[in-house]
Amino acid sequence: MKLHILAIAAHPDDIELSCAGTLIKHSLAGQATGIIDLTEGELSTRGTVANRYEEARRAGEVMGVKVRHNVQMADGFFKNDEEHIRRLIPYIRRYQPEIVLGNSLHDRHPDHSRGGRLIADACFYAGLRKIETEWEGVPQAPWRPKRVYHYIQDRTLEPTFIVDITDAFEKKMESIRCYISQFHNPESKEPISYIASEHFFDSLVHKDGVFGKRIGVRYGEGFVSENIPGLNSLDDLVLPILP
Numbered sequence: 537m538k539l540h541i542l543a544i545a546a547h548p549d550d551i552e553l554s555c556a557g558t559l560i561k562h563s564l565a566g567q568a569t570g571i572i573d574l575t576e577g578e579l580s581t582r583g584t585v586a587n588r589y590e591e592a593r594r595a596g597e598v599m600g601v602k603v604r605h606n607v608q609m610a611d612g613f614f615k616n617d618e619e620h621i622r623r624l625i626p627y628i629r630r631y632q633p634e635i636v637l638g639n640s641l642h643d644r645h646p647d648h649s650r651g652g653r654l655i656a657d658a659c660f661y662a663g664l665r666k667i668e669t670e671w672e673g674v675p676q677a678p679w680r681p682k683r684v685y686h687y688i689q690d691r692t693l694e695p696t697f698i699v700d701i702t703d704a705f706e707k708k709m710e711s712i713r714c715y716i717s718q719f720h721n722p723e724s725k726e727p728i729s730y731i732a733s734e735h736f737f738d739s740l741v742h743k744d745g746v747f748g749k750r751i752g753v754r755y756g757e758g759f760v761s762e763n764i765p766g767l768n769s770l771d772d773l774v775l776p777i778l779p
Contacts, residue, residue, distance in 0.1 A: 541559065543559055550573075552715070572624075591715045595712075614647070615650070635682065665677075718732065719732055
């Protein structure tokens, strides 16, 4: 199965919180999308690994992704080194995405910035033919995505570009709410974490609202590109403005 967009994240729920609207938008347009979670989120303050797998499955259905895998790297302790790059390359070659979305290169959680760099490096090395990999015993051909974009997470970063997700915003919030073990639940007896505070969802709405306002729409998601994206024409930058 070839994917148009492959979103890769350090933890289950990173995608939903940061770029689910963009994935949903492309899925609704008929383009194949998928997700790779690097870890099981086993160090999370709330919930269990079993919880996260079920929540991730439901969220993937809401977003309309074709595939979702977990590489089972060590939460909090995976590295950007040869071992971990070699573990990620087979997934990139298996699904041959045109575009990869990865963690922010600068963020509050160390796994996010380290994961963002690991994802970008693995995408480069996946294109080298002398690195040999297999998928289910079959040798793989090299594949390098055309673009790697980093979604913006907790830290406020200046985006290279912003995607209009107005029509996908409600579905995005639905995908986030699939993680019932992670976010605010007045009936839960588990400790309150950074993302489980009562007003955390308000900050998500505000963040996407601010990004949307900057491009003249209601909601948006920001991305950072290390390379300058190319355009066919200046018309590619024109969006309809809300009345």
